[in-house]
Amino acid sequence: GAGVSQSPSNKVTEKGKDVELRCDPISGHTALYWYRQSLGQGLEFLIYFQGNSAPDKSGLPSDRFSAERTGGSVSTLTIQRTQQEDSAVYLCASSPRTSQAETQYFGPGTRLLVL
Amino acid sequence: GDSVTQMEGPVTLSEEAFLTINCTYTATGYPSLFWYVQYPGEGLQLLLKATKADDKGSNKGFEATYRKETTSFHLEKGSVQVSDSAVYFCALSLRDYKLSFGAGTTVTVRA
Numbered sequence: 001g002a003g004v005s006q007s008p009s010n011k012v013t014e015k016g017k018d019v020e021l022r023c024d025p026i027s028g029h030t031a032l033y034w035y036r037q038s039l040g041q042g043l044e045f046l047i048y049f050q051g052n053s054a055p056d057k058s059g060l061p062s063d064r065f066s067a068e069r070t071g072g073s074v075s076t077l078t079i080q081r082t083q084q085e086d087s088a089v090y091l092c093a094s095s096p097r098t099s100q101a102e103t104q105y106f107g108p109g110t111r112l113l114v115l
Numbered sequence: 116g117d118s119v120t121q122m123e124g125p126v127t128l129s130e131e132a133f134l135t136i137n138c139t140y141t142a143t144g145y146p147s148l149f150w151y152v153q154y155p156g157e158g159l160q161l162l163l164k165a166t167k168a169d170d171k172g173s174n175k176g177f178e179a180t181y182r183k184e185t186t187s188f189h190l191e192k193g194s195v196q197v198s199d200s201a202v203y204f205c206a207l208s209l210r211d212y213k214l215s216f217g218a219g220t221t222v223t224v225r226a
Contacts, residue, residue, distance in 0.1 A: 043216035100208040101166040106159040
């Protein structure tokens with residue numbers, strides 16, 4: 001079946017602009033996660049959704065970052081007033097339910113470059 | 116806080132050599148443990164997992180055993196192939212469900 005998809009696959013933007021990154025989870029998966037992969041920081045957790053609600057926003061690096069999920073499916077991660085340190089690969093993952101034992105299935109990522 | 120420490124790379128091996136990547140964790144509670152792999156040009160995918168002490172996860176010839184007494188989850192494969200060249204990440208998950216990853220170990224297998 002279809003896996004997790006993300007768009008765009010690559011995004012180049014200028015410092016100060018806003019960007020939106022999209023994630024389509026595996027159909028029927030109620031849990032959705034966002035991570036960031038960068039050279040300096042490795043793989044970092046950003047936020048997760050159970051259905052449409054986000055119980056844990058602790059990983060968002062600043063108030064310029066926000067995320068939403070609608071209809072228990074598609075999620076959008078928005079970065080306002082982008083900075084060069086936001087350059088990274090943004091990964092989305094989904095799992096059938098929220099459980100520490102569940103496998104998270106990852107998408108291919110969106111590579112963001114802020115000039 | 117909860118964290119994972121894994122062996123620094125890069126690791127370069129010849130085909131059919133034995134591979135081991137060390138992983139230890141610090142956690143408040145009893146985590147589930149995972150090995151994820153990222154092949155060149157591909158996304159992260161689960162290699163294996165173990166959800167309780169003494170469990171052994173296995174897949175594609177790789178194995179790892181959840182050792183609570185040593186807080187470890189070392190990855191091993193008896194005979195590597197060129198196709199095993201990838202970046203390997205050890206990770207843990209607790210009641211907050213997020214994955215906490217190690218820094219990753221790059222493995223290159225030469226023919």
